[in-house]
Amino acid sequence: MASARTKQRTGREIHCSSCESEQVIVISKWRYIIMTAIWPLLITLAIGVLFHLLFLLFIPALIWMNIMVAKRKAPLVICRACRHTSVVSASG
Numbered sequence: 001m002a003s004a005r006t007k008q009r010t011g012r013e014i015h016c017s018s019c020e021s022e023q024v025i026v027i028s029k030w031r032y033i034i035m036t037a038i039w040p041l042l043i044t045l046a047i048g049v050l051f052h053l054l055f056l057l058f059i060p061a062l063i064w065m066n067i068m069v070a071k072r073k074a075p076l077v078i079c080r081a082c083r084h085t086s087v088v089s090a091s092g
């Protein structure tokens with residue numbers, strides 16, 4: 001039998017689901033959106049400026065799409081020890 005952990009954790013500490021390491025990087029939903037949306041956004045912006053401003057109409061759709069994706073994939077937890085990425089399952 002494994003010795004019981006006496007360390008009491010009151011806070012909701014996030015740890016890696018793979019190796020249980022606590023050295024994790026947490027990427028919040030908004031950070032995730034910014035991270036994933038920034039390049040497509042800049043490219044769309046550049047295309048819009050260079051070719052036709054009509055392309056700028058894609059930007060709200062692009063942002064909306066990224067928010068939809070982020071809702072499912074974020075907050076994201078990246079483990080520094082084993083590089084395992086996991087999604088924090090938020091109930092509700």
Ligand SMILES: [Zn+2]
Nearest residue numbers: 016019079082
């Ligand atoms: Zn890990």
